[in-house]
Each structure stands twice: as structure tokens, then as C-alpha cells.
Amino acid sequence: MAKRSFKVSTFTPVAVADTTAMTGAGYLGLQGGSSTQLINLIEVYMGGQAGASSPSIMIVARDSTVAVTPTALSTGNSDAALNPSTAALAAPPASFVTAGTQPQRSATLGLLNLSFNAFGGIVRWVAAPGEEIGILGNTASLGEVSLSAFTGGTPGLTGAHFIYEPF
Amino acid sequence: MPSKTNKEGYLLIDHRNSPGVSADVIRTSGKDAPVVGEGQMLEAAVLTCSHCTAQIIRNPARTRERAYCRGCDHYICDGCEAKRVASGGQCDVFTRKLDRTVEIQHNWLLTGEHNG
Numbered sequence: 001m002a003k004r005s006f007k008v009s010t011f012t013p014v015a016v017a018d019t020t021a022m023t024g025a026g027y028l029g030l031q032g033g034s035s036t037q038l039i040n041l042i043e044v045y046m047g048g049q050a051g052a053s054s055p056s057i058m059i060v061a062r063d064s065t066v067a068v069t070p071t072a073l074s075t076g077n078s079d080a081a082l083n084p085s086t087a088a089l090a091a092p093p094a095s096f097v098t099a100g101t102q103p104q105r106s107a108t109l110g111l112l113n114l115s116f117n118a119f120g121g122i123v124r125w126v127a128a129p130g131e132e133i134g135i136l137g138n139t140a141s142l143g144e145v146s147l148s149a150f151t152g153g154t155p156g157l158t159g160a161h162f163i164y165e166p167f
Numbered sequence: 168m169p170s171k172t173n174k175e176g177y178l179l180i181d182h183r184n185s186p187g188v189s190a191d192v193i194r195t196s197g198k199d200a201p202v203v204g205e206g207q208m209l210e211a212a213v214l215t216c217s218h219c220t221a222q223i224i225r226n227p228a229r230t231r232e233r234a235y236c237r238g239c240d241h242y243i244c245d246g247c248e249a250k251r252v253a254s255g256g257q258c259d260v261f262t263r264k265l266d267r268t269v270e271i272q273h274n275w276l277l278t279g280e281h282n283g
Contacts (some may be wrong), residue, residue, distance in 0.1 A: 121188075124178070128173065142268055
């Protein structure tokens with residue numbers, strides 16, 4: 001299909017333990033648009049925007065409890081196709097920062113630990129072609145991936161994006 | 168030509184203009200992550216575990232054998248290696264897990280039965 005970018009201009013990650021409900025506007029979530037949709041997560045980027053030292057334990061993981069009724073993105077946050085010729089999907093993936101019922105990070109299906117200091121730090125992870133993180137469907141635990149802060153640090157203001165490809 | 172290195176991803180943690188993250192913070196979190204301190208930058212190749220898609224940063228100081236699955240001709244993480252050895256060397260590649268999930272969903276939709 002076509003690659004897309006889910007970008008969040010600025011947010012303060014809210015640290016939560018595994019299998020604990022995340023806090024709205026404190027994470028990035030990406031969920032399949034249908035029960036059989038496959039998504040490849042290709043890139044994760046974070047740029048620190050904090051004004052003071054903010055060590056942040058940022059985790060990309062599958063969610064053992066997926067978000068229910070994800071809220072549409074609002075000002076500053078967006079999900080757009082990279083190629084201008086991209087056709088609209090019948091079942092667009094849900095990219096969100098809050099939901100009616102918040103997701104919970106899996107304790108066992110962590111994928112990336114992108115710890116960094118949000119005071120001037122930059123993190124970028126890119127998958128090799130064919131080695132992307134797969135998301136399948138829209139149910140736990142393969143149907144949703146999130147970027148969120150784990151307990152232990154003092155997360156600070158951050159900008160982030162996911163580059164992904166739905167099929 | 169196929170090689171192990173053309174399956175490598177890329178990781179950048181840039182703290183050249185940042186106080187960085189100390190080993191203490193990483194240790195207290197209980198999570199495993201590279202320590203990139205003040206003024207430091209890490210650029211590393213990352214491997215994808217073909218059994219669970221977790222990302223692995225190769226430790227050049229590692230002396231133990233790196234987990235490798237002959238079934239899928241791919242590096243795997245230590246957790247999946249333990250499962251592979253316990254199952255008698257069975258390759259449980261991630262795409263097969265996806266296939267099983269889709270199959271279960273289709274069966275459920277068609278028959279209402281969960282055979283997973």
C-alpha cells in the first residue's frame with residue numbers, strides 16, 4: 001500500500017508501569033483498522049523539547065489491552081500519507097493519543113527501549129526492509145503498538161513520529 | 168547477495184547536546200537499554216528477532232553464542248531462543264504466528280468456534 005506518517009508535535013509522556021492504563025495525551029498508539037489488517041512499523045523518531053534534564057524511559061511495545069474507541073487526532077497531531085498519490089484506505093488504521101478506554105502496555109511483548117533525555121536528546125530507530133515490526137488486526141496483543149514512558153525517569157516535553165505502512 | 172548484515176536496522180541515540188541518561192536511571196527502570204551519557208552519541212545496527220520482532224542491539228563484548236534459528240535463517244532474541252530450545256528446536260517465525268491469528272479469526276467468524 002503506501003507509507004504514512006503519524007506525527008505528534010509536542011507531548012509530555014506520562015510514565016506508567018506495564019499492564020497499567022496509560023494516560024491520555026501521554027503516549028502514541030497505532031491500532032489496525034480491521035480484524036485482519038497488517039501494518040508494518042518502519043520508523044520511530046523522538047526529539048527532545050524539554051527545558052530541563054528529563055531522562056525518559058520510552059518503550060515501544062505491543063499492548064496487552066488495546067484502546068477502545070480511540071479519539072480522533074486534534075491540532076498538532078496528524079496522520080498523513082507520504083506519497084501524494086496515495087488512495088484512501090477502506091479501513092484506515094487508528095493512530096491516536098487518547099481513547100475512551102486507554103490501552104495497557106504488555107509486560108512481555110516489549111519491542112524497543114528508546115530511553116533518552118528529552119532535554120536536547122534525539123532518538124531514531126529505522127527497520128531494515130523486511131524486518132519491520134508487524135501489527136496484525138485490532139485486538140490484543142498483536143493488533144496495537146504504543147510508544148509510552150515506563151516508570152523510573154522524569155519524562156519531558158517530546159515530539160515524535162511513527163512511519164508505518166498499512167496493507 | 169543475501170547476508171546477515173542486510174537485515175540490520177538502524178538506531179541513533181544522540182545526546183551530544185543533552186545531559187543524557189545515566190546508568191542509574193536505566194538500572195532503576197529494570198528495563199534493558201543502552202546507556203548514552205552526556206555528550207555521547209550511539210549509532211548502532213539493530214537486528215530483528217524473526218520470532219517476535221523485538222529489536223536487538225548486538226553487544227560486541229558478548230562471548231556467548233548469538234541465538235540463531237536455522238529454520239528461518241535469522242538471528243533471534245535470547246527469550247525466543249529459550250523457547251526454541253525448549254520446544255526441541257522448532258522454528259516459530261513471527262509471520263507464522265500472524266497466519267495462525269488470521270486463521271483463528273476466520274474460523275471464529277465462520278463457525279463461532281475458537282480453535283486457537
